[in-house]
Amino acid sequence: MAAENHHGGRSALIFLGTGCSSAVPNAMCLIQPSDPCHVCAQALSIPPDQNPNYRCNTSLLIDHCGSDGNHSYILIDVGKTFREQVLRWFTRYKIPRVDSIILTHEHADAVLGLDDIRAVQPFSPTNDIDPTPIYLSHYAMESIAVKFPYLVKKKLAEGQEVRRVAQLDWRIIEESIETPFLASGLQFVPLPVMHGEDYICLGFLFGERCRIAYISDVSRFPASTEHVISKDGAGQLDLLILDTLYRTGSHNVHFCLPQTLEAVKRICPKKTLLIGMTHEFDHHVDNKFLKEWSEREGIQVQLAHDGLRVPIDL
Structure with a gap:
């Protein structure tokens, strides 16, 4: 496919959503x-595209420009606000489709937009299109099969009418840093993290020229995962994208800002962008605080915002 994207021959990360589940x-x-x-x-009174405090469910779009100049579009998570994100940011950045989907886990804010994937697929009333590959853990697959049976089953029962639904090619990945996988030509390393002590969520490490870790839902890093992404471990990240739910205190299934900043100091990436924020965060006020923290600690940290586009060499 030719490079449709108007930004030319460079990859980019587009933050479709940077907010919490609600x-x-x-x-x-x-x-x-x-x-x-x-x-x-x-957030209600200012147009969302001018307001960094308007936050949809956390989601990242990777615009991957290959060595041939062709672009592929890899979506991480498809939450409850996916259709709104498409209308707002796919149109702004001229994103023509989704080539692959990766799921961190099967909670509502990561998967309840799956039905709307059909809106970014070619129209076919009989579903006669190539399905979009979707990468997820076995546990997530079992849960989604219950939530969306019509998106999972391959054959209609006798006499059952054909209805237009999203066409997805379900591909199981391992919850292991030892088992990377390819999505639209880009390699991803699963990063298992604790999302509460009873639940494993996946982050992902990707990029060859720049090492990027995306971790949207975390309350604790297993030692093996932290080693892979830390400066004192397997090597310094160029960019860490990390969960932070509340400005103060702690939470049983998410990092809050105090835990986030402690993790950033341990991991020591070149740059960190924070996601998953509630309404406790005021973008401009808290980025001023984070700028001062960054200057003091020597590690650049800022809040991301919906619609943020970061050109990057993958």
Whole structure:
């Protein structure tokens, strides 16, 4: 395929969403505003494309420009706000399709947009199209088969009508750093992390020229995973994209800012962008704090925002 993307011959990361599962603005702040929330009020009053405090479910689009100049588009997670993200950011950045999908886990904010994948596939009322490869763990596959049986089963029962649905080619990956996989020509290394002590979620390490780790849902790093992405371990990351739910305190299944910054100091990447934020974060105010922290610690950290496009050499 020819390189359709108007940004030419370089890869990029596009942050389709940087918010928590309930997204920002938080609905409760708007329907019961007994204690007015500045961040949520602003998120509703300013157009989202001009407002970094408007946050959809966490999701990343990798625009991978190959050595032949052709672009492929790899989507990490397809949450509840996927259709909104397509309308907002696929149109802005002229993203024509999705070539591969990777899932971190099977929670609602990572998978409930799967039905809308058909909106970015060629139209066929009889589903006569090539399915989009989708990479996920065995555990996630079992859960999604219950949530979306019509997206998983291959054959219709006798007499069952054909209905247009997303066409997906389910590909099981291992929850192991020892078992990398290829998606649209780009290699990914699974990074198992704890998302609460009863649950393993996957992050991913990718990129040859630049080493990038994407970790959206984490409460603790197993030692083997931290080694792979740390400066004192397997080598310094060029970019770490990391979970941070609340500005203060702690949470049982997510990093909050204190734990996030401690992890950043241990891992010591060249640059970190934070994702997964609730309405506790005010983008401009907290990025000012993070700039001061970065200057003091010598590690660049900032909040990402929806629609952020980062050109990068993969």
